[in-house]
Structures are given as C-alpha cells and as structure tokens.
Amino acid sequence: MNSITVRKMTFDFPDDMDLMVIPGDRISSAFLIGASLLLPYLEPYLIRTMRKAIPLVEDKKVQEEMKLFCGQEANHFKQHAQVNDILRQYCKDPEALATLEAEMEADYRGWSKNRSLKWNLAYSEGFEAFTSAVTLMTFEMGMLDDVTHPLAKVTEWHFMEELEHRTVAFDAYKHAVGGGYLFKNRVALFAQWHLLSYGWRMGKLFLMDEADMAPEYRTAEFQRQVRNRGLKMLTKAPFVVLKTYLPGYKPHKLQLPERFAELQAKYS
Numbered sequence: 001m002n003s004i005t006v007r008k009m010t011f012d013f014p015d016d017m018d019l020m021v022i023p024g025d026r027i028s029s030a031f032l033i034g035a036s037l038l039l040p041y042l043e044p045y046l047i048r049t050m051r052k053a054i055p056l057v058e059d060k061k062v063q064e065e066m067k068l069f070c071g072q073e074a075n076h077f078k079q080h081a082q083v084n085d086i087l088r089q090y091c092k093d094p095e096a097l098a099t100l101e102a103e104m105e106a107d108y109r110g111w112s113k114n115r116s117l118k119w120n121l122a123y124s125e126g127f128e129a130f131t132s133a134v135t136l137m138t139f140e141m142g143m144l145d146d147v148t149h150p151l152a153k154v155t156e157w158h159f160m161e162e163l164e165h166r167t168v169a170f171d172a173y174k175h176a177v178g179g180g181y182l183f184k185n186r187v188a189l190f191a192q193w194h195l196l197s198y199g200w201r202m203g204k205l206f207l208m209d210e211a212d213m214a215p216e217y218r219t220a221e222f223q224r225q226v227r228n229r230g231l232k233m234l235t236k237a238p239f240v241v242l243k244t245y246l247p248g249y250k251p252h253k254l255q256l257p258e259r260f261a262e263l264q265a266k267y268s
C-alpha cells in the first residue's frame with residue numbers, strides 16, 4: 001500500500017511541552033523545532049504552486065496525485081502550527097523569531113507572485129527530494145522510534161506522508177512545465193540552502209542549554225551516543241542528498257523502509 005492517503009489527523013496536544021524533542025539531543029531537537037516553525041509558510045506556498053500547475057497537466061493520474069499532495073500538505077502545516085504555538089513560549093528571542101517568520105512569508109508570497117511557475121515547481125521539488133532523502137535516512141537510523149514528544153509524533157506522521165507523495169513534485173515539474181535538469185538542480189540547491197538556513201536560525205532560538213537537560217541525559221555515556229549518531233547523520237546526509245542531483249535520479253525508484261506499511265497503518 002503505497003498510494004497517497006489524505007489523513008485528517010488530530011493529535012492531542014498538551015498545553016505545555018518541553019524543548020527536548022529527541023531525548024538528550026538538544027541540537028536535533030532545536031533543528032526539528034526550527035523546521036516545524038517554517039512549515040506554515042513553506043507548505044501553503046507548495047500548495048499555491050501545485051494548484052497553479054494542476055490545470056497544465058494532461059496526465060489524469062499525475063493530476064489526481066497533485067490534488068492529494070495539496071490535501072496532505074494542508075494537514076501537515078495545520079498540525080505543526082498548533083505545536084509551534086505551544087512551543088513559542090520558550091523562544092529565547094520572540095522579536096528575532098517574528099522577524100524571521102515575516103521574512104519567510106515575504107519570500108514565499110513574493111515568489112508566488114513574481115517568479116515563474118517553473119522556478120516555483122523546481123523549488124518545490126528541491127524541498128521534496130531533500131525531505132524524501134532525509135526522511136529515509138531518519139527512518140533507517142530509527143531516530144524517531146519510541147520517541148514520545150508530541151513534535152516527534154507529528155514529524156513521524158508527516159515524514160511518512162512525505163514519502164507517500166515523494167514523486168508528485170518531480171512529476172508536476174515535468175508534466176506542467178516540461179522539466180529541465182540543470183534548472184531544477186540550480187533552484188533545488190538554492191531551496192535547500194534557504195530552508196536549512198531559516199530552519200537553523202529559527203531552531204537556534206529554541207536551543208536548550210546543556211545545564212537545563214535532565215541529569216540522565218547529561219551523562220558522558222549518553223552524550224557520547226548522541227554525538228556518534230549526530231556524526232553519522234552529518235556524514236551520511238550529504239551523500240543521500242547528492243544522489244537527488246544525479247541525472248538518473250527518480251523518486252519513483254526510492255527503496256522504502258521495510259516497515260513502511262506498518263508506519264502507514266499506525267496513522268490510519
């Protein structure tokens with residue numbers, strides 16, 4: 001079962017949650033929070049882009065998948081926005097966060113208005129290809145397994161659906177505007193830099209101090225494991241992302257994790 005399913009998820013969020021999304025790993029936690037904060041700006045932009053492209057696509061299957069893509073993305077950012085609003089109270093510099101959010105909104109509104117559909121579709125595929133690659137690596141490393149923080153749960157559901165619709169932006173770029181390998185790669189590189197830079201600048205405003213972590217996470221052994229996993233991710237990530245830039249890259253060929261159906265069932 002690999003088809004795209006629009007799930008109207010309603011997570012039960014507590015009024016309060018801490019900043020330790022991944023136990024003992026304050027850097028990954030801050031990064032996940034940063035990524036969550038940018039989604040209510042990014043995903044509506046992806047939907048606007050896709051909606052403009054739908055009438056240009058003749059292939060009915062691709063067209064249908066583009067509509068389902070919009071349905072999934074709309075649910076993603078709504079759930080993330082709820083988590084973001086709870087986490088906001090811990091922001092170290094709300095003014096800096098407001099500035100970054102305003103900049104993101106201006107970027108995406110401006111690009112929807114002033115840039116070509118081809119550019120916006122290439123940006124969308126740049127994000128989707130990066131997400132699929134990183135999601136596969138995250139699942140492979142078991143990073144979110146048994147993690148109970150509400151943002152980790154939302155992220156696991158979100159990542160699973162990102163894999164479900166992994167081919168849509170790629171197909172939309174080809175079917176709506178004719179594709180173009182070098183152009184896509186150039187814009188994808190910019191998209192990934194843009195997203196990582198905003199994600200980290202936002203996430204940094206939520207980075208926990210080491211001293212504020214629970215004592216069981218501060219032990220030398222626990223921190224050694226966290227560092228090793230971080231290092232493994234940092235070493236592996238450039239390679240998995242680089243593959244999405246190769247001429248033969250097709251998200252249709254990606255090998256899904258063995259337990260993918262299990263993940264789908266978990267959130268269905």
Ligand SMILES: [Fe+2]
Pocket residue numbers: 043072073076077158162
């Ligand atoms: Fe999404």
Ligand SMILES: [Fe+2]
Pocket residue numbers: 073128162165
């Ligand atoms: Fe997506």
